[in-house]
Amino acid sequence: MKKFIFILIYFIMSICIISSLLAEEEISEQTIILEVQWFPQSQFAGYIMAYEKGFYKNLGLNVQISFSDGTDSPINKILNEEAKFCTAWLSQAIVLKTKGTPIVNISQILQKSSLLLVSKKTSNIFEPTDMNGKCISTWGGDFSIQPNAFFNKFDINAKIVPQSFTIDAFLAGACDVCSAMYYNEYHKFIQAGINEDELVPFFYSDFDLNFPEDGIYCTEETFNSNPELCKKIVQASIAGWEYAFTHPEETLDFVMKYCDEFHMQTNWSHQKWMLEAIETAVKYQVGDDPANWGKLRKDDFLRVAYELKEQGFIDEIPSFDNFSKGDKK
Amino acid sequence: MIDDLKLEIKKPILRKLILSIGIPLLIVYLTVLVLNYIWGKNAALEQTKKYLRELTDHHAAVLDAEFSKITMAPIAVSEALENLQKPTHEQLISLVEKKMEFNPNIFGMAVAFEPYKFSSQKEFYSPYVYEENEKFMSCELSSSYNYLFKDWYLIPKLLNHSYWSEPYFDVGGGNILMNTFSTPIYSKDKFIGIVTADMSLENLKARMDSVQIMGGYTFIISQHGTYIYHPNKKDIMRETLFSKAQRVNYPPMREFGRDMLKGNKAVIPFLDPIQGSKQWLVYTPIKSTGWTLAAIIPEKQILASVHSAIIRQSSVMLIGLLIISLVIIWASIGITKPIRKLVGLAGILATGNLDVQMENIKGEDEIHELAVVFNKMVIDLKQHIKDLTTTTKAKQAVESELKIARQIQESLLPRIWPAFPDREEFDLFAKNIPAKEVAGDFYDFFFLDDNTLAIIIADVSGKGIAAGLFMAVTRTLMKTVCQKGVEPADAVEKANAILCQDNDACMFTTLFLAIYNVDSGKYSYANAGHNLPIVLTKNGDCRFLPTLNNIAMGIDDVHHYNQSDSHLEVGDCLVLYTDGVTEATDGSDNLYGEERFCEKLKINVSNPVEVILNKIEVDLDKFQGENQFDDITMLFIRRN
Incomplete structure (x- = not known):
């Protein structure tokens, strides 16, 4: 019996060792899908360049970038194991984490919120309180957290209407204030012939609502089982961002190639603006040294969590250490 | 020969013509061209602006009409739905199809309702009718399409009026790049949905x-x-x-x-x-x-049209300029060719060749006249030279005869010196220097007896042959009337009377006649209007013989001539001369004069009479140079 048990233990150990060895092999051969939140654009230029310049491959990673069409959130994709890693907003991730979703932040790429509200000067809205009684269009989901916090903070009672993915309603005058990403819609106003000095922007970051946005996430299981892989993903992605910022022309050519493949209705100038805006968000408060990039600041985490709690999105503030598994600051 | 003449003309007429006509013409041409370009360009640009405005307005109006037509269908459907109470799916599709039939530019139409507004059973209802293979097809927009958040739905809903959407790629609907006109549907003034018409941007x-x-x-x-x-x-x-x-x-x-x-x-x-x-x-x-x-x-x-017009005009003007240049050159050659020929002929003419004529003279212009005049001039010149030759020959003949006459005349005057070698009582020397070949002056001397010498000097009015002949006659007469024992006044009176006869030519002569006794030195003389003789004493004093107030011979046949007596001391010299001496002039019309004459006589008083006379002659030559207009005759006699 003892012999049988010994043989059984030996057999099990052998299988475990072989399995672990096989698993190691599988990591290098398996396609690792990195799901980003939207169609190709400069918002994801770092990942694109990490892929195109072989930074993932150099670390033995067979990464494939998957662009979301907006129908399902990237976090759902990693939960459903359709992707290994994804990018997501910090606010969304905190809400989900609080609800028990087993995800971890392994890197906080964008340090600054690019979300803002915009009105035309002709609407005579110059202070948040001027928005009372006005028509404001906002996006749903993660994009609604900051606006709600903003409205609550300034006790704004406005007509909130849903906003599509275009800025046409605002341009057509269907609403007085609309939501915009600084790197995207805000520039689309400019590309629609509106001069910057004709607009009044309300950056949430200027109203103590700086919610750092894109971060890299994976499941707790992925992180626990292979922290090295997570580290490599972050390492290569940051290298991709560094390359993108130092080689903007080449990067934009790649971005536009991806945009063409996806029949994106965008143009080179717009993607250039976006890349520059993203660069500002990446370097915000962490500086130009890539070694400092991608670190989640506890202050930012707590601010977002606190506001989320204040707004009733979450009941309690999750543990920072449980949430953030990447470099911290 | 003429054609071979290469004339070196510094400023030819051709150049003058080109400078005076061609250059101003070129300036005018360029000015017109520039002005034409500026004005033409501005006019063409204004015209083009207007044309472009009209053209784009036209195209815009055509598109506008078509787009406006597209809007009619959804508006009609919207209005119909406002009046329809609870339409069925089939009624709705039929209504839309009917409107689409009349508007082939519509790619598809949708009627989208607010949640549960079409049916309390259906949250989302949005039938979409489109044309495929010339048949109307219909489908329902899927719930995942979520039309409530589409601009074509949201914006007109918020605006409460119709709206042309921005172009978009419609995924799940028409699946093409399209553009949608949306108009709201109201039921009892409440918004219940949107009717759209899609237009393909491919078309x-x-x-x-x-x-x-x-x-x-x-x-x-x-x-x-x-x-x-x-x-x-x-x-x-x-x-x-x-x-x-x-x-x-x-x-x-x-x-x-x-x-x-x-x-x-x-x-x-x-x-x-x-x-x-x-x-x-x-x-x-x-x-x-x-x-x-x-x-x-x-x-x-x-500007192409402007430029082509300018190029056309420029070409025409350039051709015009070329033609004008050619005409100038042609005209210039037409003018200069005969002139150059004339210049050549004149050059030949200058060499003495008179056998030149300007030939092939065409036209009736100034050049033609010039050529005719030139030819006439050559002919006249030829005739003139011919006449001149004849005249010269005649003159030469006359001169030859004059020369002979001179020789004859000279032969009439005593010219062998010393005249009386064997007489020591006196020295005598005389000379006649005629202004012309035949002189009117003469002198003579001859013995009336052994001791009495007749001395004559005379000056006939006028010169040449007539004077010579009159002189010959006078000399002969004087020789005839001067006989032994004759008184000078009588001799002169007689000769005068004869000379006056048949003196149709009204010629006269001044004459001085002295009857000189060579032994005593005494002499009596008659002076018929002649210059006063000078007595040059051996001391060198000069005195004029007193005047006798007699007129020249040949004027008055009954004139009574006076005579006077005088004598020469030994060594004294009687100087007879004609007015050719004292009235000789230099280049400045200054007279030789009696004073200078006397001065010369005084200077040379110690010389023999021949030397004195020759010195006077030399001095006269020096004084008057080539200006001898009158005969010069001198006769000097000195008592030894």
């Missing part, structure tokens, strides 16, 4: 591709500046006029775009930042959709 592109505006290209931008049509398909829906302005870093393009979005129209020249050439931008609004139809035309295309 628009096919249509616009055929629109040509003066070799430029057209484009249409949406109310937000997005390219709805552009010849470069890649730009459609991707670029806006403002993104292009950003890309090429050309801010003016942004201002043009902003002006377009305001619904303005304009024609603006601008410098294309990419091509670096001047272009014209023309734009006009398509009112129904709020779009703008624009065209960009290369200015060189616009």
Whole structure:
């Protein structure tokens, strides 16, 4: 019996060792899908360049970038194991984490919120309180957290209407204030012939609502089982961002190639603006040294969590250490 | 020979003609050309501006009419639905199909309702009718399509009025790049949904591709500046006029775009930042959709018509200038050729060749007259020279005869010196220097007896043959009347009486006659109007013989002549002379005069009479040079 048990233990150990060895092999051969939140654009230029310049491959990673069409959130994709890693907003991730979703932040790429509200000067809205009684269009989901916090903070009672993915309603005058990403819609106003000095922007970051946005996430299981892989993903992605910022022309050519493949209705100038805006968000408060990039600041985490709690999105503030598994600051 | 003449003319007439006609003509030509270009260009540009405005307005109006027609169908459906109480799916589809039948430009139509507004059983209801293979097909927009958040639904709902959406790629609906007109449906003033009509932009592109505006290209931008049509398909829906302005870093393009979005129209020249050439931008609004139809035309295309007109005019003027130049050259050659020929002939003429004639004279102009006059001149010259030759020959003959006459005359005068070698009582020397070949002066001396010498000097009025003949007659007469024992006055009176007879020529002569006794030195004399003789004493004093107030011979046949007596001391010299001596003139019309004459006599008093006379002659020669106008005759006699 003892012999049988010994043989059984030996057999099990052998299988475990072989399995672990096989698993190691599988990591290098398996396609690792990195799901980003939207169609190709400069918002994801770092990942694109990490892929195109072989930074993932150099670390033995067979990464494939998957662009979301907006129908399902990237976090759902990693939960459903359709992707290994994804990018997501910090606010969304905190809400989900609080609800028990087993995800971890392994890197906080964008340090600054690019979300803002915009009105035309002709609407005579110059202070948040001027928005009372006005028509404001906002996006749903993660994009609604900051606006709600903003409205609550300034006790704004406005007509909130849903906003599509275009800025046409605002341009057509269907609403007085609309939501915009600084790197995207805000520039689309400019590309629609509106001069910057004709607009009044309300950056949430200027109203103590700086919610750092894109971060890299994976499941707790992925992180626990292979922290090295997570580290490599972050390492290569940051290298991709560094390359993108130092080689903007080449990067934009790649971005536009991806945009063409996806029949994106965008143009080179717009993607250039976006890349520059993203660069500002990446370097915000962490500086130009890539070694400092991608670190989640506890202050930012707590601010977002606190506001989320204040707004009733979450009941309690999750543990920072449980949430953030990447470099911290 | 004439043709071979190479004339070196510094400023030929051809050059003068070209400078005086060609250059001003060229200046006028260039001025006209420049003015023509400036005025023509401005006029053509204004005309082109107007044409471009009208052309784009026309194209915009055509599109506007079509778009307006598209809007009619959804508005009609919306109005029908407002009146229909609870329409069925089939009624709805039938209604839409009917409207689409009359509007083939509509790609598809949707009727989208607010949640549960069509049926309390259905949250989302939005049938979509489209044409496929000339048949109407229908489907329902899926719930995942979520039309409530689509601009074509949301914006007219918020605006409460119709709306042309921005172009979009409709995924799940028409699956094409389209543009939607949406109009709200109200039921009892409450919003219940939207009716849309889709227009394919593919059709628009096919249509616009055929629109040509003066070799430029057209484009249409949406109310937000997005390219709805552009010849470069890649730009459609991707670029806006403002993104292009950003890309090429050309801010003016942004201002043009902003002006377009305001619904303005304009024609603006601008410098294309990419091509670096001047272009014209023309734009006009398509009112129904709020779009703008624009065209960009290369200015060189616009100016092409102006330039071709200018080139045509320039060519005509250039040909004109060439013709005028040729005419100038031709005319110049026509003028200068005979003149050059004339110059050549004149040159030959100058060498003495009179056998030249200007031939082949054509026309009746001044050149022709010049040639005729030249020919006449040559003929006249020839005749003149012929006459001159004849005259010269005649003159030579006369001169020859005069020479002979002179010789005869000279032979008449005593000219062997010493005249009386064997007489020591006196020395005598005389000389006649005629101004012309035959002189009117003469002298003579001859013994009347052994001791009595007749001395005569005379000056006949006038010169030449007549004077010579009169002198010969007078001399002969004097020789005849001077006989032994004759008194000088008688002799002169007699000779005068004879001379006066048949003196039709009214010639006269002054004459001095002295009857000299060689032994005693006494002499009596008669002076018929002749110069007063001078007595040169051995001391060198000069005194004139007193006048006797007698007139010249040959004037008055009964004139009584007086005579007077005088005598020569030993060594004294009686100087007889004609007025050719004292009235000799130099180049400045100064007279030789009696004073100078006497002075010379005094200086030379110690010399023999021949020497004295010769010295006087030399002095006279020196004084008057070539200006001897009168005969010079001198006779000196000295008592020894």
